Amino acid sequence: MGKSDLKHIQDMIIQDKFIVSDHARTRMFQRNVTTDELIKAVNNSSIIEEYPDDRPCPSVLLLGFVNNEAFHVVVADCTDHARIITVYYPAKDKWIENKIRVDDK
Template sequence: MDERGIYTDDLVNLILDGSIIEDYPDSKPCPSALITGAVGLRYCHVVVALCENHLRIVTVYWPEDKEWMDHTTRRVS
């Protein structure tokens, strides 16, 4: 998060106000999901895992144009 200039408050707001765009129910060790939401004037992605007694942040990143058509749609290779 630090490397990408994304702060904890931004991340909390993204998770609370964002939208789930991909669901990974078979992820290990916990089911997870990809959430998109605005951070300032840009969209950001966060993968969160819902474990038994806590939420785990797997990764946070800015979606890249070469992989995403927009912040919700992956490009097909």
């Protein structure tokens, strides 16, 4: 596949062809985020970073919103499904406008 496609990821979510990793499920529980909120966040998101060399599938970092709060979702864009890798609320000291990483150098 190589490069991720937001529409493909969103289609996989709509078609219920997605897997939530154990790690992401734990993070959702810790952050009190439901599967419905996750789905809404992904379906109303934008790609802010791409990781085309990730394996087994390229992945992306999405910026969506849960209850009007910025929310990041890392999703692997596989041919026949989307895999939710992790989810988190971006730390204000690590992100500019929730979209650009603060350079730690």
